[in-house]
Amino acid sequence: xxxxxxxxxxxxxxxxxxxxxxxxxxxxxxxxxxxxxxxxxxxxxxxxxxxxxxxxxxxxxxxxxxxxxxxxxxxxxxxxxxxxxxxxxxxxxxxxxxxxxxxxxxxxxxxxxxxxxxxxxxxxxxxxxxxxxxx
Numbered sequence: 001x002x003x004x005x006x007x008x009x010x011x012x013x014x015x016x017x018x019x020x021x022x023x024x025x026x027x028x029x030x031x032x033x034x035x036x037x038x039x040x041x042x043x044x045x046x047x048x049x050x051x052x053x054x055x056x057x058x059x060x061x062x063x064x065x066x067x068x069x070x071x072x073x074x075x076x077x078x079x080x081x082x083x084x085x086x087x088x089x090x091x092x093x094x095x096x097x098x099x100x101x102x103x104x105x106x107x108x109x110x111x112x113x114x115x116x117x118x119x120x121x122x123x124x125x126x127x128x129x130x131x132x133x134x135x
């Protein structure tokens with residue numbers, strides 16, 4: 001069982017964060033404080049929670065991005081935007097998710113999320129989205 005979860009953890013992490021922007025995963029920071037706890041967190045979050053199939057990976061990532069945008073957690077949002085794009089999220093739908101945040105977290109949260117999103121897209125060489133918008 002433990003080996004199966006390790007493999008799911010590795011596969012899920014690679015799918016989400018294995019390409020795109022250059023970013024240090026939080027796991028590396030966790031390990032500096034407590035290797036065992038870092039492993040447990042990683043195996044739960046990536047190996048169990050993110051590997052569930054009730055939501056598709058794009059749905060799960062869009063949910064994560066919406067919550068992180070509302071929390072104004074820029075660093076985590078940057079990482080998960082990249083993961084969302086790697087998981088196959090439609091870039092226009094992801095932008096719409098950020099606009100939806102206005103209802104619950106206000107326009108400053110939307111503006112921050114869109115700025116982070118635009119930065120990720122530029123770093124990935126994917127800006128502008130589908131020819132929409134201007135630099």
